[in-house]
Amino acid sequence: MNKNILGIDWGTSNRRAYLIDQSGACLAEHEDGQGMLAVGGRDKFGASLAGVLEAMQLPSDVPVIMSGMVGSASGWQEVNYLDASVPLEQLPQHLSAVTDPAWAGRSYIVPGYVYRNGASADVMRGEETQLLGAVALGHRDGWIVLPGTHSKWVLLRDGVIQSFATYMTGELFAMLSKGGTLSAMMDGDTSDAEGFATGLNQAAQNEPLSNSLFRVRAGVVSRSAAPQQAAATVSGLLIGAEFAAAARAAEGQGITVIGSPALAARYDLAARHFGLKCTVLDPHQVYCTAISKFLKA
Amino acid sequence: MNKNILGIDWGTSNRRAYLIDQSGACLAEHEDGQGMLAVGGRDKFGASLAGVLEAMQLPSDVPVIMSGMVGSASGWQEVNYLDASVPLEQLPQHLSAVTDPAWAGRSYIVPGYVYRNGASADVMRGEETQLLGAVALGHRDGWIVLPGTHSKWVLLRDGVIQSFATYMTGELFAMLSKGGTLSAMMDGDTSDAEGFATGLNQAAQNEPLSNSLFRVRAGVVSRSAAPQQAAATVSGLLIGAEFAAAARAAEGQGITVIGSPALAARYDLAARHFGLKCTVLDPHQVYCTAISKFLKA
Numbered sequence: 001m002n003k004n005i006l007g008i009d010w011g012t013s014n015r016r017a018y019l020i021d022q023s024g025a026c027l028a029e030h031e032d033g034q035g036m037l038a039v040g041g042r043d044k045f046g047a048s049l050a051g052v053l054e055a056m057q058l059p060s061d062v063p064v065i066m067s068g069m070v071g072s073a074s075g076w077q078e079v080n081y082l083d084a085s086v087p088l089e090q091l092p093q094h095l096s097a098v099t100d101p102a103w104a105g106r107s108y109i110v111p112g113y114v115y116r117n118g119a120s121a122d123v124m125r126g127e128e129t130q131l132l133g134a135v136a137l138g139h140r141d142g143w144i145v146l147p148g149t150h151s152k153w154v155l156l157r158d159g160v161i162q163s164f165a166t167y168m169t170g171e172l173f174a175m176l177s178k179g180g181t182l183s184a185m186m187d188g189d190t191s192d193a194e195g196f197a198t199g200l201n202q203a204a205q206n207e208p209l210s211n212s213l214f215r216v217r218a219g220v221v222s223r224s225a226a227p228q229q230a231a232a233t234v235s236g237l238l239i240g241a242e243f244a245a246a247a248r249a250a251e252g253q254g255i256t257v258i259g260s261p262a263l264a265a266r267y268d269l270a271a272r273h274f275g276l277k278c279t280v281l282d283p284h285q286v287y288c289t290a291i292s293k294f295l296k297a
Numbered sequence: 298m299n300k301n302i303l304g305i306d307w308g309t310s311n312r313r314a315y316l317i318d319q320s321g322a323c324l325a326e327h328e329d330g331q332g333m334l335a336v337g338g339r340d341k342f343g344a345s346l347a348g349v350l351e352a353m354q355l356p357s358d359v360p361v362i363m364s365g366m367v368g369s370a371s372g373w374q375e376v377n378y379l380d381a382s383v384p385l386e387q388l389p390q391h392l393s394a395v396t397d398p399a400w401a402g403r404s405y406i407v408p409g410y411v412y413r414n415g416a417s418a419d420v421m422r423g424e425e426t427q428l429l430g431a432v433a434l435g436h437r438d439g440w441i442v443l444p445g446t447h448s449k450w451v452l453l454r455d456g457v458i459q460s461f462a463t464y465m466t467g468e469l470f471a472m473l474s475k476g477g478t479l480s481a482m483m484d485g486d487t488s489d490a491e492g493f494a495t496g497l498n499q500a501a502q503n504e505p506l507s508n509s510l511f512r513v514r515a516g517v518v519s520r521s522a523a524p525q526q527a528a529a530t531v532s533g534l535l536i537g538a539e540f541a542a543a544a545r546a547a548e549g550q551g552i553t554v555i556g557s558p559a560l561a562a563r564y565d566l567a568a569r570h571f572g573l574k575c576t577v578l579d580p581h582q583v584y585c586t587a588i589s590k591f592l593k594a
Contacts, residue, residue: 072518073518081519114519116519116521120499120516121515121519121521121522122512165508166511166512167505167508168507168511175476175477179472180468181447181465181468202417206503208506208539208542209505209507210464210538211465214419214465215417217420218411218420219417221369221370221420222411224416224418241506245508
């Protein structure tokens with residue numbers, strides 16, 4: 001029996017594959033731009049996956065565990081969301097077997113989660129795998145933050161999701177940088193500490209983003225703010241909006257951030273600003289730990 | 298002496314010109330896409346203005362009053378913002394004479410306003426002319442709302458601006474429609490009443506837009522919301538954010554909206570939702586009234 005497993009974080013735009021052994025050690029990795037959108041249709045995922053095995057020179061019988069948009073309605077096959085009340089450690093029992101005959105019996109998709117609160121819903125696909133890793137590493141309680149294009153704030157209790165919220169932080173930042181009123185002044189350093197703090201302070205006042213974003217421009221054209229700080233201020237406003245929404249709930253507990261060093265440093269700074277302790281976990285280690293749990297199951 | 302005046306609302310993307318007599322009646326109008334960006338440089342505005350007079354077959358000595366981005370740093374000549382404390386009826390005494398020798402003595406730019414509140418600033422260029430018209434029509438007190446790409450909420454007291462706030466409502470809606478996570482589900486009818494009300498209700502909860510916008514998508518993919526209502530819900534979230542921020546301050550006073558029939562109807566609906574009375578003014582009439590005040594001055 002194969003003692004290794006291939007984990008693939010198959011997102012909208014990118015794909016990352018890791019060969020992992022039972023201890024959670026990463027033996028090999030591969031990354032490419034063959035995200036869901038690039039694959040180009042449901043019937044092309046099988047061949048696309050074969051390309052990963054070939055690129056990594058893996059035997060064709062290696063078990064494959066995929067997470068992310070590969071399980072969405074526009075992915076390989078749609079996998080229903082689990083209700084948030086299903087414990088993260090039960091994820092290995094809820095894998096969806098790939099039905100494509102060429103891959104059946106050796107490849108599986110991890111389901112995402114839906115959190116319903118009255119008429120409102122929030123969803124995740126991919127982050128559940130990171131959360132399983134965090135739980136396996138002992139982070140069973142409190143706030144886990146997964147920053148990025150769609151930042152997630154997840155409240156855990158004994159390894160079970162109590163609630164979660166998604167913020168389009170990275171996506172809005174990219175949109176505002178690319179075009180429109182603010183883009184011309186957004187070529188400054190996004191990590192400028194003073195500009196970032198300005199944004200965090202404004203976010204704490206809970207005014208609508210559609211107003212506070214415009215005031216970044218107004219500050220520059222009325223010469224009360226430095227144009228080279230605008231990008232960092234926008235970043236502070238967007239990240240600050242996450243903290244402003246969750247900080248009261250997280251008071252006294254602190255947060256655990258799973259993110260790359262650059263992003264984690266930004267969130268650590270914001271956490272201090274909002275009076276929260278911040279622990280940082282390495283996303284690579286967290287992911288590999290999670291995938292090893294699927295091998296053992 | 299020429300008894301008529303040409304008013305030009307010269308914005309970023311479009312330009313609207315109206316020939317107006319002393320009574321405020323509009324004798325002729327012209328609209329084209331020669332906004333600030335299309336003119337292509339400071340030294341091209343003179344020839345561009347000559348084109349308007351030619352297209353409207355006007356004598357070369359007609360006085361010209363321009364407002365909007367034509368007076369910005371990227372326009373014909375930068376006109377300093379007036380402080381919000383300067384009464385709107387004093388605008389005719391603060392016109393900036395065009396210095397271009399070919400146009401000096403017969404063409405003027407209306408200054409915009411800056412409102413400073415602590416370290417924060419907000420600005421307008423163009424809306425001040427509409428506000429002068431509203432004041433001339435007897436709306437000297439209370440909340441004036443100018444919906445659009447950058448919606449303005451202005452609080453007047455006896456014809457003087459007490460405060461104002463800008464919301465990037467139209468710009469964010471356009472960005473979200475054009476690309477990214479939400480765009481694929483935003484081809485529904487933006488005036489769908491139920492979808493719009495859903496957005497207004499969520500906006501009233503004061504959660505960050507970066508979160509509530511994502512939940513529009515989450516609702517659709519988790520099958521708890523109808524995809525054809527998504528565009529109206531996004532519109533309700535963005536317009537609702539304006540009301541959520543200002544409604545408490547406007548309680549018992551109502552608002553006066555200066556906007557096209559379609560937009561004004563949307564704001565009227567939102568106003569009822571938030572328990573505010575709403576009066577609608579025709580932007581064409583308001584603008585022409587304002588320009589006639591410059592002729593008399």
